[in-house]
Amino acid sequence: MRQARAVVIGGGIIGCSVAYHLTALGWRDVILLEQGRLSGGTTWHAAGLVGQLRSSANLTRLIRYSAELYGRLEAETGQATGWKRCGSVSVARTAQRMIQLKRNASLARAYGVDAEVIDRDEVLRRYPPMRVDDLVGAVWIPGDGKVNPADVTQALARAARAGGAELREGVAATGVRIERGRVAGVETAEGVIAAEVVVNCAGMWARELGRSSGVPVPLHACEHMYVVTNPIVGISPDLPVMRDPDGHVYFKEEVGGLLMGGFDPWAKPWGMDGIPAGFSFATLPEDWEKFEPLMTHAIERVPALESAPIRLLMNGPESFTPDNYFILGEAPDVRRYYVAAGFCSGGIAAAGGAGRALAEWIVEDRQPMDLWPADIRRFAPFHADPRFLRERVSEIVGVHYFVAFPNRELTTGRGLRRSPLHELLRARGACFGAKMGWERANWFAPPGVAAETEYSFGRQNWFPHAAAEHRAAREAVAVFDQTSFGKLLLEGPDAGAALQRLCANDVDVPVGRLVYTGMLNERGGYESDLTVTRLAEDAYLLVTGSAQTTRDASWVRRHLPDGARAALRDVTGAWSVIGLMGPRSRELLARLTDADVSNAGFPFATAREIGIARAPVRAARITYVGELGWELYVPVEFAAGVYAAIREAGADLGLADAGYYAIDSLRMEKAYRAWGRELTVEDTPFQAGLGFAVRLDKPGGFIGRDALLRERDAPLTRRLVTLVLDDPGALPLGDEPIVCDGQIAGSVTSAAYGHTLGRAVALGYLRHPDGVDAALLDGAALELEIAGDRFKARGSLRAPYDPQGLRVKA
Numbered sequence: 061m062r063q064a065r066a067v068v069i070g071g072g073i074i075g076c077s078v079a080y081h082l083t084a085l086g087w088r089d090v091i092l093l094e095q096g097r098l099s100g101g102t103t104w105h106a107a108g109l110v111g112q113l114r115s116s117a118n119l120t121r122l123i124r125y126s127a128e129l130y131g132r133l134e135a136e137t138g139q140a141t142g143w144k145r146c147g148s149v150s151v152a153r154t155a156q157r158m159i160q161l162k163r164n165a166s167l168a169r170a171y172g173v174d175a176e177v178i179d180r181d182e183v184l185r186r187y188p189p190m191r192v193d194d195l196v197g198a199v200w201i202p203g204d205g206k207v208n209p210a211d212v213t214q215a216l217a218r219a220a221r222a223g224g225a226e227l228r229e230g231v232a233a234t235g236v237r238i239e240r241g242r243v244a245g246v247e248t249a250e251g252v253i254a255a256e257v258v259v260n261c262a263g264m265w266a267r268e269l270g271r272s273s274g275v276p277v278p279l280h281a282c283e284h285m286y287v288v289t290n291p292i293v294g295i296s297p298d299l300p301v302m303r304d305p306d307g308h309v310y311f312k313e314e315v316g317g318l319l320m321g322g323f324d325p326w327a328k329p330w331g332m333d334g335i336p337a338g339f340s341f342a343t344l345p346e347d348w349e350k351f352e353p354l355m356t357h358a359i360e361r362v363p364a365l366e367s368a369p370i371r372l373l374m375n376g377p378e379s380f381t382p383d384n385y386f387i388l389g390e391a392p393d394v395r396r397y398y399v400a401a402g403f404c405s406g407g408i409a410a411a412g413g414a415g416r417a418l419a420e421w422i423v424e425d426r427q428p429m430d431l432w433p434a435d436i437r438r439f440a441p442f443h444a445d446p447r448f449l450r451e452r453v454s455e456i457v458g459v460h461y462f463v464a465f466p467n468r469e470l471t472t473g474r475g476l477r478r479s480p481l482h483e484l485l486r487a488r489g490a491c492f493g494a495k496m497g498w499e500r501a502n503w504f505a506p507p508g509v510a511a512e513t514e515y516s517f518g519r520q521n522w523f524p525h526a527a528a529e530h531r532a533a534r535e536a537v538a539v540f541d542q543t544s545f546g547k548l549l550l551e552g553p554d555a556g557a558a559l560q561r562l563c564a565n566d567v568d569v570p571v572g573r574l575v576y577t578g579m580l581n582e583r584g585g586y587e588s589d590l591t592v593t594r595l596a597e598d599a600y601l602l603v604t605g606s607a608q609t610t611r612d613a614s615w616v617r618r619h620l621p622d623g624a625r626a627a628l629r630d631v632t633g634a635w636s637v638i639g640l641m642g643p644r645s646r647e648l649l650a651r652l653t654d655a656d657v658s659n660a661g662f663p664f665a666t667a668r669e670i671g672i673a674r675a676p677v678r679a680a681r682i683t684y685v686g687e688l689g690w691e692l693y694v695p696v697e698f699a700a701g702v703y704a705a706i707r708e709a710g711a712d713l714g715l716a717d718a719g720y721y722a723i724d725s726l727r728m729e730k731a732y733r734a735w736g737r738e739l740t741v742e743d744t745p746f747q748a749g750l751g752f753a754v755r756l757d758k759p760g761g762f763i764g765r766d767a768l769l770r771e772r773d774a775p776l777t778r779r780l781v782t783l784v785l786d787d788p789g790a791l792p793l794g795d796e797p798i799v800c801d802g803q804i805a806g807s808v809t810s811a812a813y814g815h816t817l818g819r820a821v822a823l824g825y826l827r828h829p830d831g832v833d834a835a836l837l838d839g840a841a842l843e844l845e846i847a848g849d850r851f852k853a854r855g856s857l858r859a860p861y862d863p864q865g866l867r868v869k870a
């Protein structure tokens with residue numbers, strides 16, 4: 061039997077990049093299998109735009125590296141890549157789009173990418189064939205560029221071969237062998253290749269390939285089209301790439317003519333009956349009817365296009381995912397099975413950086429940086445359902461050029477997971493959003509108001525209604541449906557010991573105690589942030605964010621020692637969670653139960669089973685909104701009855717239904733951290749200000765302890781701070797640069813308007829070479845840059861609301 065350390069499946073730009081970077085990191089024993097010929101899938105017909113700016117610092121970093129790599133590969137390999145640093149212009153036809161472009165320019169600066177807001181004259185100077193009289197403005201990014209995708213692939217392949225990899229064309233992987241939850245090899249028509257690592261880079265084939273090994277890879281192909289014209293007078297090779305997102309189109313110079321493509325607001329899924337056998341260097345039939353609206357918009361922008369002879373209408377399939385981010389990382393349930401696929405029309409730009417990041421992940425057997433937006437563990441198996449995908453990707457293609465309004469919800473693939481309270485809340489005016497397939501009430505429309513969010517960058521229509529919900533929680537009592545919480549049950553005689561090793565806090569507590577803790581990696585960064593309740597000597601309930609369940613379950617399972625007598629079960633769907641929060645929550649609860657809910661009888665951070673409205677409920681005294689309150693874990697069949705009883709009993713106490721927008725503003729005022737925003741694999745508890753939830757001295761230690769010990773005595777040069785804006789009208793949304801004494805020194809992780817404070821509150825990491833401490837925050841001039849404008853802010857290491865937590869423990 062043949063043997064290799066790693067087998068990469070797929071010889072598109074992604075597979076070749078992974079193979080190249082594995083060899084660059086010293087792995088010689090790498091085989092790449094390509095069923096047809098290299099670059100014959102989607103890669104060969106890509107337009108070749110390389111735009112650097114993405115919505116997260118690390119994804120942007122990946123593409124910056126791609127650009128740098130494509131610039132030097134020719135010298136390294138002798139194979140040209142066509143890389144040209146021509147810059148890019150993105151134009152705005154509307155005021156809202158211009159706000160977005162200005163926000164992007166601010167974001168770019170925070171990520172170290174040069175970006176300049178330019179006016180119409182400057183647009184015309186940079187892109188003479190463009191019509192500009194209808195434009196509001198534009199952004200110029202000088203470092204963007206273009207490549208020839210097939211040539212980049214060949215260059216990567218050549219470099220991989222030079223590094224020792226074997227690239228085999230005409231050999232399909234027919235299956236992946238898994239033994240005891242771990243990769244064992246790859247099956248081909250020529251026999252089995254035993255392998256320690258498999259990387260699924262099979263493009264639009266990746267879902268089917270993954271499915272055959274029980275690895276969900278949620279992607280679906282969609283048609284994507286562009287035209288190429290014959291040469292046009294005035295189009296020179298130096299012309300920048302140009303994007304006109306309001307017209308859904310982009311332009312690139314191509315052999316003296318224009319390549320013009322578009323992201324149709326409603327695209328056509330393709331490959332419903334599977335990808336046809338032998339599909340290689342193939343295209344799909346021209347669809348002029350579908351392309352016509354894009355062509356009309358494009359002619360509005362570049363009038364010369366109207367008379368230019370069209371050389372070609374290219375229609376090619378590309379894979380899209382449910383959220384428009386690519387899929388990277390190790391499969392949650394199969395060790396050493398990696399995926400890099402679903403590049404949503406950005407695979408050429410991403411290939412260099414994504415290939416390197418994945419190669420590092422493989423070689424070090426741990427992720428190299430926070431890549432959560434692209435992490436395969438953000439999905440659950442239901443996301444790979446073909447019907448769901450088909451519906452969703454038809455919308456996702458257009459998302460590229462949507463105005464990225466805050467809170468924008470997708471409209472397709474909705475209603476997958478519903479709380480038992482769903483219809484009751486709908487009847488009470490709930491406006492729902494979706495997270496991890498769950499429908500969740502974001503805000504409640506009072507009678508006479510439509511339960512529909514109207515999108516804008518300013519205060520949206522729900523603002524006064526969420527404010528009222530917020531006030532109810534602060535001043536009376538509010539009821540929240542938090543059923544979507546991830547809930548994992550760890551049971552068995554060894555459960556306690558295993559969890560103690562995984563958690564930074566001490567979870568060896570009496571039955572009925574609830575512990576707030578992080579699960580850290582060896583570098584001390586957050587793999588998860590959760591609450592752990594000891595249900596019995598040998599049983600723990602882990603409650604975690606809705607989006608993290610797959611990931612957390614995978615992390616825990618992976619770290620159960622071999623032979624440990626402990627089993628993990630996902631019980632998310634078994635319990636509804638009803639949050640009862642506010643200073644009058646005790647009074648309300650007392651009306652529904654015979655249990656003692658006094659402070660002495662039911663202290664903070666404890667949990668126990670009590671009868672509520674005749675139902676067996678596990679009540680936990682804990683809060684994410686900073687008030688006295690209980691989370692009620694109700695078996696789903698009792699949930700509607702308990703909710704009805706709460707409503708009835710609370711009628712004279714000022715009880716209000718409240719949604720996730722109120723949770724956002726309440727938690728921001730209390731500076732409660734969120735995993736994935738404030739807490740990522742790169743952030744440690746000390747940096748995040750959560751040292752109180754770490755027990756460095758607990759017997760046996762925990763994963764990450766050594767890293768924390770090293771960090772403990774050094775000044776914290778990067779630290780999470782809260783920022784309260786001076787101007788009550790300022791509205792940060794998250795990701796804005798933090799400016800310290802005139803210099804960009806960090807960025808916002810979350811922001812919301814704090815209705816109690818009467819001002820917006822932000823959380824974000826601030827960097828300073830001498831250390832970030834209270835004295836620095838008191839003395840420094842702090843500002844946030846919102847869409848290009850700077851707003852003064854007061855910084856603190858403490859929560860702006862009830863910093864001592866007196867209300868929570870009342």
Ligand SMILES: Cc1cc2nc3c(=O)[nH]c(=O)nc-3n(C[C@H](O)[C@H](O)[C@H](O)COP(=O)(O)OP(=O)(O)OC[C@H]3O[C@@H](n4cnc5c(N)ncnc54)[C@H](O)[C@@H]3O)c2cc1C
Nearest residue numbers: 070072095101102103106107108109233263406407408409
């Ligand atoms: C019209 C169009 C324009 C685009 N423009 C741009 C752009 O300007 N910029 C940009 O960044 N991106 C662009 N893209 C997207 C880009 O082309 C893709 O994201 C990228 O090519 C994906 O590369 P890949 O390696 O994942 O997939 P592919 O190129 O499809 O490679 C996958 C390979 O896996 C092989 N394979 C599958 N199954 C097996 C198996 N079982 N065994 C062996 N081999 C297997 C296939 O034969 C294929 O060669 C565009 C896409 C389209 C359609």
